[in-house]
Amino acid sequence: MIKGKDGTVIPKVVIERLPRYYRYFDWLDNQGEKISSKNLGDLMGSSASQVRLDLSYFGDFGQQGYGYNIKKLKSELAKILRINSRTNTIIIGVGNVGRALTRYKPFSSSGIYISALFDIKPSIIGEMVNNIMVHDIKNLAEYVTVNNIEIAIMAVPKEIANEIASSLVKCGIKGILNFAPLDLDLRNKIPVENIHIIDKILALSFMIKERPE
Amino acid sequence: MIKGKDGTVIPKVVIERLPRYYRYFDWLDNQGEKISSKNLGDLMGSSASQVRLDLSYFGDFGQQGYGYNIKKLKSELAKILRINSRTNTIIIGVGNVGRALTRYKPFSSSGIYISALFDIKPSIIGEMVNNIMVHDIKNLAEYVTVNNIEIAIMAVPKEIANEIASSLVKCGIKGILNFAPLDLDLRNKIPVENIHIIDKILALSFMIKERPE
Numbered sequence: 201m202i203k204g205k206d207g208t209v210i211p212k213v214v215i216e217r218l219p220r221y222y223r224y225f226d227w228l229d230n231q232g233e234k235i236s237s238k239n240l241g242d243l244m245g246s247s248a249s250q251v252r253l254d255l256s257y258f259g260d261f262g263q264q265g266y267g268y269n270i271k272k273l274k275s276e277l278a279k280i281l282r283i284n285s286r287t288n289t290i291i292i293g294v295g296n297v298g299r300a301l302t303r304y305k306p307f308s309s310s311g312i313y314i315s316a317l318f319d320i321k322p323s324i325i326g327e328m329v330n331n332i333m334v335h336d337i338k339n340l341a342e343y344v345t346v347n348n349i350e351i352a353i354m355a356v357p358k359e360i361a362n363e364i365a366s367s368l369v370k371c372g373i374k375g376i377l378n379f380a381p382l383d384l385d386l387r388n389k390i391p392v393e394n395i396h397i398i399d400k401i402l403a404l405s406f407m408i409k410e411r412p413e
Numbered sequence: 414m415i416k417g418k419d420g421t422v423i424p425k426v427v428i429e430r431l432p433r434y435y436r437y438f439d440w441l442d443n444q445g446e447k448i449s450s451k452n453l454g455d456l457m458g459s460s461a462s463q464v465r466l467d468l469s470y471f472g473d474f475g476q477q478g479y480g481y482n483i484k485k486l487k488s489e490l491a492k493i494l495r496i497n498s499r500t501n502t503i504i505i506g507v508g509n510v511g512r513a514l515t516r517y518k519p520f521s522s523s524g525i526y527i528s529a530l531f532d533i534k535p536s537i538i539g540e541m542v543n544n545i546m547v548h549d550i551k552n553l554a555e556y557v558t559v560n561n562i563e564i565a566i567m568a569v570p571k572e573i574a575n576e577i578a579s580s581l582v583k584c585g586i587k588g589i590l591n592f593a594p595l596d597l598d599l600r601n602k603i604p605v606e607n608i609h610i611i612d613k614i615l616a617l618s619f620m621i622k623e624r625p626e
Contacts, residue, residue, distance in 0.1 A: 300512065312618075404589075
């Protein structure tokens, strides 16, 4: 349970919308000095009251009849989301997805620093992928502690995903971004966000078929 | 607006949960004959009434006091999500993400067939990536029509994403899976699903920091 400024619990969906607000304020920057909750809502496809409620969990940002100061909000949201501080991250699983993520440019401008890769395959341990070393998963616990790693990105086959996830928790990882096509069974021990590519494309496939012409 | 069996509009969040139901029924297969909405809800972290309501949009699947027949539900959901029929798909943008997706194994078992790649860079047009040809984006319209392409996966820089998306709509693409870190401005012309990797990891970063120890 994560609580906001006034002590109320912040719903997870609101937290998940926060980076989207940041994207809009980043885009609005240099386009004007302020924006009303009505105009921001129109831009984002939500209502003015939704915008005001969402942002109110994180601080007292707006001013009645004035709106939000764009530069100030952008900077506050950057602080809240730790965009300007470094978040040490590792990638577990050096397959196609893991390798592509080592070259994913938007990480660096969001404070996400990929520190190391881990795999179980002896043949690739010691390999450098885009200047990042592949380590043996046996050395995970020590590496996480010594290098102050907070987030693990899991790009492993679903058959071993739960086992890997449990050992990540034991090693002191604080949060997981999971690409494996299943829901990890971690009983809320640490926060998990999922990127389920197949779920997204199947939902799209359904919508395409059912949509009236 | 997509309507269910009884004519009511199916909320988008329910459609987006449907592939998750399929994953659970696929996993439950061979583990028993039937499952109650209560047990399914416990498994998925939702309530029995949520499960019953969600599934009721798509058909009359359950039986009071009996539960859901696992094999039947799995097969019905596969039909609804078109898992056993072929969905012709193209990838726009042959960068790190685009290339990784040509090797993404779970596509084939979900009916997703990557038919071609498209890019604007002359130096890579004609290249074969994992046995899939890179075409010139100028030939998009003809290719989409001739090859009956339904879905485009966009893995392009955000600066050109809206322009590409508009031309995809003009070419007759029916749905877009967008990996670019912005919301496409398509005014609901066709369904879009987003994979916003940075949004997910920033939400995680916030939750890690704010979580009580």
